[in-house]
């Protein structure tokens with residue numbers, strides 16, 4: 299059914315609220331992720347990585363940042379493939395001084411950092427790069443060099459979940475510079491309701507009407523809170539209610555849409571991994587014994603689960619192995635908050651490794 303020919307006026311709507319458009323003012327939820335990225339930028343950290351499956355809201359998230367963060371910002375919907383397009387991104391916003399024009403001084407890929415530094419002076423630039431999973435190693439390398447050589451830049455790059463793996467396996471230098479890792483998973487029930495309400499009110503409607511509370515609940519269950527699926531499902535329901543001449547969208551109508559049956563589970567992924575300031579050598583020397591031996595083990599073997607650590611260290615003095623694992627788990631969490639270790643979800647368990655900075659402490663000592 300074409301949106302143009304449908305009359306949404308019976309609910310006071312001037313158009314269909316559930317079109318798949320990206321509009322930063324319709325952004326809801328993802329509070330923890332928003333906080334993490336804002337902290338990242340405020341602290342002028344260099345690289346943040348945002349991953350999420352298609353439709354999770356990566357572009358919306360970046361556009362929201364672009365609209366709401368008060369600093370110089372540059373959003374690109376896709377990383378450019380040619381060096382000259384890459385350079386143009388910056389010359390388009392910063393332009394040229396008369397002097398530069400007279401000398402025809404257009405920066406090359408290699409003089410670009412110098413050019414940007416000169417333009418930025420004390421200002422901070424937030425560089426937002428979308429769809430980074432499509433880019434190749436070379437382009438990621440340009441981005442890395444750029445963030446290394448510009449004093450005042452935070453790079454926030456977003457892509458599908460495979461991007462993280464790709465970076466890890468192909469570009470360790472880039473991987474080690476990622477300070478904040480954020481994953482966009484899905485919205486909770488309350489956020490789904492907010493999403494529906496915001497969209498309805500934006501087209502002139504009232505609250506969640508014609509949806510009932512029960513309907514929202516069912517929509518959440520069926521879509522798993524996955525934003526694009528929520529929109530698609532609501533769109534179907536609205537059109538079906540109009541066809542049937544119903545004033546209200548309730549659970550009963552949803553029951554009729556058996557064809558949409560998504561898994562009810564929420565995705566289990568770490569939402570935010572943050573690497574705070576790395577500890578100094580002295581702080582490191584003063585750590586309690588247990589923390590130290592765990593770090594020493596991790597300096598020899600990367601990416602271990604708490605269970606593997608207990609097994610390797612043959613920890614005694616615990617009532618049972620499960621007790622030991624729980625205790626190691628708590629120690630690791632503390633070490634993570636203090637910037638010693640980083641973690642990743644692998645299936646149900648977390649695996650831990652030293653942060654790059656702490657690794658160098660071990661190499662030096």
Ligand SMILES: Nc1ncnc2c1ncn2[C@@H]1O[C@H](COP(=O)(O)OP(=O)(O)OP(=O)(O)O)[C@@H](O)[C@H]1O
Pocket residue numbers: 317318319320321324325326327328350351352353354355356357358359493525526529
């Ligand atoms: N947090 C959110 N609040 C409100 N709407 C959202 C949110 N996240 C996503 N949406 C909506 O869901 C749809 C999909 O979001 P978006 O296009 O940002 O996803 P994406 O992760 O960039 O997907 P892709 O990988 O396919 O580019 C959009 O129409 C967007 O408006």
Ligand SMILES: [Mg+2]
Pocket residue numbers: 356357358428
């Ligand atoms: Mg997108």
